[in-house]
Amino acid sequence: MPKKPAPRTDDAAKEGVAGSAGDTKSPAQKALEKLGLKRDIDLALHLPLRYEDETRIVQLTEVREGQQAQIEAVVTHQEVTFRPRRQLVVTVDDGSDTCTLRFFSFYGSQQKALAVGNRIRVRGEVKGGFLGRTMLHPSFRAAGGSLPTALTPIYPTVAGLPQPYLRKAVLSGLARSDLSDTFAPGDLEVLRHGIGHQPLWTLRDALSFLHHPTPDVSLDTLMDHSHPAWQRLKAEELLAQQISQLQSRRERAALKAPQLQAVEGGTLHARLLAALPFGLTNAQARVGAEIAKDMARPIPMHRLLQGDVGAGKTVVAALAAAICMDAGWQCALMAPTEILAEQHFRKLLGWLEPLGITTAWLTGTQKTKERRAMLALIESGEAQLVVGTHAIIQDKVKFKNLALAIIDEQHRFGVAQRLALRNKLQHDTMEPHMLMMTATPIPRTLAMSYYADLDVSTLDELPPGRTPIVTKVVNDHRRDEVVERIRGQIAEGRQVYWVCPLIEESEALDLTNATQTHADLAEALQGATRADGQPVLIGLLHSRMHVDDKKAVMGAFTAGLMSVLVSTTVIEVGVDVPNASLMVIEHAERFGLSQLHQLRGRVGRGAAASACVLLYSTGDAPRLGEAARERLRAMAETNDGFEIARRDLEIRGPGEFLGARQSGEAMLRFADLATDTALLEWARAEAPMLLDRYPHLAHKHVARWLGGKAEYLKA
Ligand code: ADP
Numbered sequence: 001m002p003k004k005p006a007p008r009t010d011d012a013a014k015e016g017v018a019g020s021a022g023d024t025k026s027p028a029q030k031a032l033e034k035l036g037l038k039r040d041i042d043l044a045l046h047l048p049l050r051y052e053d054e055t056r057i058v059q060l061t062e063v064r065e066g067q068q069a070q071i072e073a074v075v076t077h078q079e080v081t082f083r084p085r086r087q088l089v090v091t092v093d094d095g096s097d098t099c100t101l102r103f104f105s106f107y108g109s110q111q112k113a114l115a116v117g118n119r120i121r122v123r124g125e126v127k128g129g130f131l132g133r134t135m136l137h138p139s140f141r142a143a144g145g146s147l148p149t150a151l152t153p154i155y156p157t158v159a160g161l162p163q164p165y166l167r168k169a170v171l172s173g174l175a176r177s178d179l180s181d182t183f184a185p186g187d188l189e190v191l192r193h194g195i196g197h198q199p200l201w202t203l204r205d206a207l208s209f210l211h212h213p214t215p216d217v218s219l220d221t222l223m224d225h226s227h228p229a230w231q232r233l234k235a236e237e238l239l240a241q242q243i244s245q246l247q248s249r250r251e252r253a254a255l256k257a258p259q260l261q262a263v264e265g266g267t268l269h270a271r272l273l274a275a276l277p278f279g280l281t282n283a284q285a286r287v288g289a290e291i292a293k294d295m296a297r298p299i300p301m302h303r304l305l306q307g308d309v310g311a312g313k314t315v316v317a318a319l320a321a322a323i324c325m326d327a328g329w330q331c332a333l334m335a336p337t338e339i340l341a342e343q344h345f346r347k348l349l350g351w352l353e354p355l356g357i358t359t360a361w362l363t364g365t366q367k368t369k370e371r372r373a374m375l376a377l378i379e380s381g382e383a384q385l386v387v388g389t390h391a392i393i394q395d396k397v398k399f400k401n402l403a404l405a406i407i408d409e410q411h412r413f414g415v416a417q418r419l420a421l422r423n424k425l426q427h428d429t430m431e432p433h434m435l436m437m438t439a440t441p442i443p444r445t446l447a448m449s450y451y452a453d454l455d456v457s458t459l460d461e462l463p464p465g466r467t468p469i470v471t472k473v474v475n476d477h478r479r480d481e482v483v484e485r486i487r488g489q490i491a492e493g494r495q496v497y498w499v500c501p502l503i504e505e506s507e508a509l510d511l512t513n514a515t516q517t518h519a520d521l522a523e524a525l526q527g528a529t530r531a532d533g534q535p536v537l538i539g540l541l542h543s544r545m546h547v548d549d550k551k552a553v554m555g556a557f558t559a560g561l562m563s564v565l566v567s568t569t570v571i572e573v574g575v576d577v578p579n580a581s582l583m584v585i586e587h588a589e590r591f592g593l594s595q596l597h598q599l600r601g602r603v604g605r606g607a608a609a610s611a612c613v614l615l616y617s618t619g620d621a622p623r624l625g626e627a628a629r630e631r632l633r634a635m636a637e638t639n640d641g642f643e644i645a646r647r648d649l650e651i652r653g654p655g656e657f658l659g660a661r662q663s664g665e666a667m668l669r670f671a672d673l674a675t676d677t678a679l680l681e682w683a684r685a686e687a688p689m690l691l692d693r694y695p696h697l698a699h700k701h702v703a704r705w706l707g708g709k710a711e712y713l714k715a
């Protein structure tokens with residue numbers, strides 16, 4: 001029994017639109033909304049992914065393997081076969097050659113339409129092959145009739161929204177939209193110089209063209225978005241993003257924040273500086289001053305501190321906190337993982353407790369009693385500094401007077417979480433200053449686009465005395481040599497990380513993998529000795545462990561009691577054990593580039609020469625895939641986080657950098673930051689000019705492009 005064919009969705013959709021069953025929306029209307037296509041202009045700006053050429057009939061002999069083609073031919077044979085499964089097989093002949101059409105699901109009416117002797121127009125992808133040309137599930141109709149004069153656009157869609165329905169909706173949205181120009185007078189000329197002297201198209205022309213381009217256009221320029229019509233749309237999109245970020249920056253400037261003036265003489269800030277076991281690098285001093293200057297102003301700081309792993313961001317944060325506490329206000333530091341938060345807590349406690357500062361500690365896993373005590377300290381203001389995980393932003397946490405919120409590894413947090421922290425300041429007319437930190441350097445183009453509403457400080461210098469990490473890419477077959485190397489490090493009293501990959505399909509597998517590696521390594525390292533005569537301990541750390549066990553293991557490793565730490569990627573961010581000098585990453589080919597760089601940053605934190613071994617395995621394949629090879633090569637070639645970030649952007653696009661910030665809607669749909677730098681530069685210069693001189697155009701532009709979505713860009 002063949003399956004009963006599903007109802008034709010496009011017919012169902014039509015009924016839904018025409019029908020009047022109360023105010024219920026048809027599936028197609030719901031699907032449109034799901035795509036964010038609510039207004040006419042949204043439809044007009046919903047652009048094709050690609051095009052099909054139905055304007056020409058070609059001869060089979062002209063068609064290359066894998067090409068989309070439209071032919072007219074006579075049916076010469078038809079049969080239903082059952083091997084390997086039930087299918088309708090039709091042979092057609094267009095005079096130049098024959099082609100086999102296969103359908104795995106079909107109606108009786110279709111069988112009739114494909115009767116031997118009928119002349120039909122067929123469109124689909126032509127495959128070659130031993131038994132001649134074939135098309136799988138081509139679309140077809142009776143031959144003859146007029147040919148369309150434009151290419152047929154294929155739109156991004158979702159289930160329940162067939163192309164013909166969407167196409168009609170888009171075209172009517174386009175027809176109803178106000179497409180008047182929102183660029184300032186004279187801009188078309190400026191932009192023309194910016195993007196290589198092509199005359200810039202108007203929005204109306206660009207959109208009509210992209211929705212039905214003439215067949216003579218080069219499909220390549222449409223696909224790679226280099227066509228002038230695309231240039232116009234990318235310029236539009238980038239400008240909308242720039243204006244909206246400029247608006248939110250200006251809105252922020254209208255808000256109030258506590259003025260945290262650095263207090264002269266004998267202060268916490270000065271005492272902390274004096275108590276540090278090292279002097280600040282020039283970069284630390286410079287960004288420290290940038291931050292201090294921001295906090296001294298009565299408007300909220302919104303600053304991103306970026307610095308490569310190991311650049312020393314924590315001290316900068318502590319000094320900013322000291323200024324805040326000097327001024328009599330509370331400060332909070334939030335980190336994405338408990339391990340990291342705890343490490344910050346210990347470090348800050350070590351620095352600040354001797355100076356008489358009370359620090360509270362908040363985490364989701366702490367005991368109720370301890371937690372209550374902490375909440376009381378925070379509410380009374382006795383705790384001037386609060387360190388913790390997401391637990392900090394829970395409703396129950398009431399600050400007495402929070403003035404500075406520091407977020408470490410900010411890309412790990414979502415927009416909502418950052419907003420929540422911002423809302424913690426109890427004085428409702430004021431907002432706290434925000435300092436966000438990241439070790440994933442943001443490439444310049446991203447800083448100029450997605451992060452354009454932030455001020456950025458960069459630690460571009462590592463503390464002195466670091467020897468660069470030597471990175472080796474090693475085939476897993478040579479694991480034994482790596483183990484020998486570990487033995488050598490242990491003997492010298494150094495410590496080693498061994499990182500196992502996260503196995504995405506299964507947490508359980510993941511665990512087995514790390515557990516197994518741990519057992520194997522313990523066996524292989526039998527008889528290893530430490531110069532100081534202490535026993536050689538090999539620890540295991542993974543995400544499913546109880547938090548107390550995690551802490552115990554991490555504590556032992558930090559204290560130097562443990563020589564080797566086998567771990568899943570839980571150690572990825574921020575962990576700081578300067579005596580660790582070797583990092584082995586197993587199945588390095590499975591990790592992303594920025595993650596590899598983060599992991600590698602766990603070593604090379606002290607004076608000892610450090611190394612990173614990237615173990616890779618090709619599995620059953622003869623060699624690694626291209627992207628994996630690129631990543632490993634980049635790692636071996638450079639230690640520079642900015643260079644790594646640039647290459648990562650090249651290999652993967654911006655998604656990863658945006659982290660939780662990528663709320664889909666705020667993403668650039670058309671512009672490509674890697675290639676559209678000229679347009680981006682133009683939009684950046686243009687946005688303030690438009691907003692100042694033609695505010696009505698600027699507002700109209702943002703409303704058109706972002707509608708209700710601009711909120712996303714603000715956090
Ligand atoms: P990250 O920027 O990755 O968060 P950390 O703040 O953890 O880096 O600092 C890395 C290590 O460098 C820590 O052990 C820290 O104490 C040390 N450090 C920071 N600043 C300096 C400095 N100016 N001189 C020497 N060591 C420093």
Ligand code: MG
Binds near residue numbers: 313314574
């Ligand atoms: Mg850090």
